[in-house]
Amino acid sequence: MVVLVVEDEVDIRELLEMYLSAEGHTVHLAGNGSEAWQWLSEPQNRCDVVIADIMMPVMGGRELLRRIRESGRTVPVLLVSGQINVSQEDAGQAGAWRIIHKPFQFRDVSEALAELKKPGGEGG
Amino acid sequence: MSRWLPAWADLVAARLRTTSGKWIAMTLVFGLLALLFHPLFLIMGGVIGAFTFGLAALGGWVLGPAGGALFGFLSSVLSIPLWVREYGFSVPENISGPIISLLIGYGGGAMHRIVQRVRDQSHALQRSNAALRTTRMELLQAERLALFGEVAAGVAHELNQPLTIIGLSAQMARTHLPKSSEQPVAGYLAKIEEQVDRARQIVLRLRAAGRVNPDEQRIDCDLNGVVRGLAELFEPQFHALGIAFGTRLSPDLPALNCHPDQIQQVLTFLLLNARDAVQESESKRIEVVTRREGEALLIEVIDSGTGIAPEHMVRIFDPFFTTKDIGHGSGLGLPICHRIVAGHGGTIGVRSTRGAGAHFTVTLPLAGVTPAVPEDPPEPSAAAASRTATG
Numbered sequence: 364m365v366v367l368v369v370e371d372e373v374d375i376r377e378l379l380e381m382y383l384s385a386e387g388h389t390v391h392l393a394g395n396g397s398e399a400w401q402w403l404s405e406p407q408n409r410c411d412v413v414i415a416d417i418m419m420p421v422m423g424g425r426e427l428l429r430r431i432r433e434s435g436r437t438v439p440v441l442l443v444s445g446q447i448n449v450s451q452e453d454a455g456q457a458g459a460w461r462i463i464h465k466p467f468q469f470r471d472v473s474e475a476l477a478e479l480k481k482p483g484g485e486g487g
Numbered sequence: 488m489s490r491w492l493p494a495w496a497d498l499v500a501a502r503l504r505t506t507s508g509k510w511i512a513m514t515l516v517f518g519l520l521a522l523l524f525h526p527l528f529l530i531m532g533g534v535i536g537a538f539t540f541g542l543a544a545l546g547g548w549v550l551g552p553a554g555g556a557l558f559g560f561l562s563s564v565l566s567i568p569l570w571v572r573e574y575g576f577s578v579p580e581n582i583s584g585p586i587i588s589l590l591i592g593y594g595g596g597a598m599h600r601i602v603q604r605v606r607d608q609s610h611a612l613q614r615s616n617a618a619l620r621t622t623r624m625e626l627l628q629a630e631r632l633a634l635f636g637e638v639a640a641g642v643a644h645e646l647n648q649p650l651t652i653i654g655l656s657a658q659m660a661r662t663h664l665p666k667s668s669e670q671p672v673a674g675y676l677a678k679i680e681e682q683v684d685r686a687r688q689i690v691l692r693l694r695a696a697g698r699v700n701p702d703e704q705r706i707d708c709d710l711n712g713v714v715r716g717l718a719e720l721f722e723p724q725f726h727a728l729g730i731a732f733g734t735r736l737s738p739d740l741p742a743l744n745c746h747p748d749q750i751q752q753v754l755t756f757l758l759l760n761a762r763d764a765v766q767e768s769e770s771k772r773i774e775v776v777t778r779r780e781g782e783a784l785l786i787e788v789i790d791s792g793t794g795i796a797p798e799h800m801v802r803i804f805d806p807f808f809t810t811k812d813i814g815h816g817s818g819l820g821l822p823i824c825h826r827i828v829a830g831h832g833g834t835i836g837v838r839s840t841r842g843a844g845a846h847f848t849v850t851l852p853l854a855g856v857t858p859a860v861p862e863d864p865p866e867p868s869a870a871a872a873s874r875t876a877t878g
Contacts, residue, residue: 466650
């Protein structure tokens with residue numbers, strides 16, 4: 364799978380890159396929503412899933428998600444939240460495929476991605 | 488009393504217990520005594536009058552203005568033969584007596600109404616004062632909870648970043664270990680992950696504690712799960728304090744439709760309360776029991792602490808009532824628990840023997856009962872009346 368990881372915390376970003384690459388995924392990195400949006404706007408760039416932190420400087424995950432949905436893209440977005448008060452329903456209403464809370468484990472991410480790969484999973 | 492006497496006697500007794508009732512009764516008794524011993528007194532006219540008038544006033548007190556006037560008039564008319572026998576027939580006296588009695592009977596009734604009204608108003612005032620205090624207390628608590636929520640959210644958020652990095656790094660380090668690596672390193676990494684997981688649980692709980700959402704929907708929740716979660720949190724602390732802590736959770740409890748956070752809040756308070764209670768007693772034991780009783784689930788928190796003094800039993804659910812030192816108890820915990828439980832249509836009660844611990848029982852009905860609005864305390868006289876009616 365092609366995964367776009369949008370995370371401002373460089374350590375988390377790199378750890379996710381290492382892990383997901385080792386799992387056999389192709390990983391693209393972005394430091395905030397704006398960078399991610401730029402990358403996505405390039406016609407040659409395609410990804411199967413976006414993993415985005417909610418709280419980031421310049422542009423957060425929610426704004427990125429809004430733009431993705433407004434542009435008509437159906438790519439599943441996995442939001443990562445360090446905040447309280449963000450429930451699965453909130454995220455769903457905003458158009459996110461699902462949400463995981465920090466501190467998360469690699470397992471949480473791989474389980475989510477495995478679900479996407481399953482036939483019938485969003486984004487198939 | 489109500490067992491042997493008819494209802495009206497109960498009513499008379501209730502009225503006699505009031506201050507004005509006592510004065511009228513004294514007048515009556517004085518009049519009666521004067522009548523009995525009248526050969527010893529030569530000025531009897533006034534005494535018989537006092538008796539008659541006293542009787543009229545009492546009639547008014549018990550029967551109300553109209554009844555009192557009629558009663559005063561009739562009793563005075565009936566006393567005319569006595570009057571005539573003693574003093575001979577005299578038109579002005581024999582006519583003025585019943586009229587004055589009528590007026591006094593009416594006056595007695597009116598006075599009772601006024602006294603009653605003043606008392607009603609002062610009761611209403613007391614009630615609204617109490618309601619105001621409760622509201623103020625709830626506001627304070629809500630403010631405190633909101634502040635706590637903000638702090639908890641902030642702390643959770645700040646801790647999340649480093650915890651994520653530590654946890655992911657440890658996991659990554661483990662995957663990079665050669666298969667033949669020495670066991671201790673793998674063990675240490677596992678420990679880091681374990682502790683991150685523990686910290687993560689604490690953050691999750693902070694998150695739960697910080698969530699203040701009055702519009703939160705009730706959900707079907709596993710009561711035993713709530714108890715277990717808290718028990719895990721409290722266990723290390725209790726262990727450090729030398730408290731033997733245990734749970735007896737009834738298996739197969741049906742799901743309870745509730746606000747889990749609120750139930751958690753109640754249980755947290757009861758556990759903290761139990762912890763403080765066993766602090767000074769020799770045997771330190773705390774037990775949490777869950778079970779089903781009919782159509783309700785029960786949570787019991789039993790401690791081997793100092794217990795609750797009988798004189799405090801009636802007050803422990805009162806706002807601001809506390810026996811703890813200043814700064815250690817706000818006196819808000821139990822009233823809030825009470826309110827939360829009432830909001831779930833349930834009850835909270837306590838049994839205690841001084842020196843032998845306390846046993847709190849929270850009863851939560853399984854059916855989604857509409858929140859019970861706490862009723863105003865009934866009128867004392869109405870309560871007496873209803874007791875009479877039912878007893």
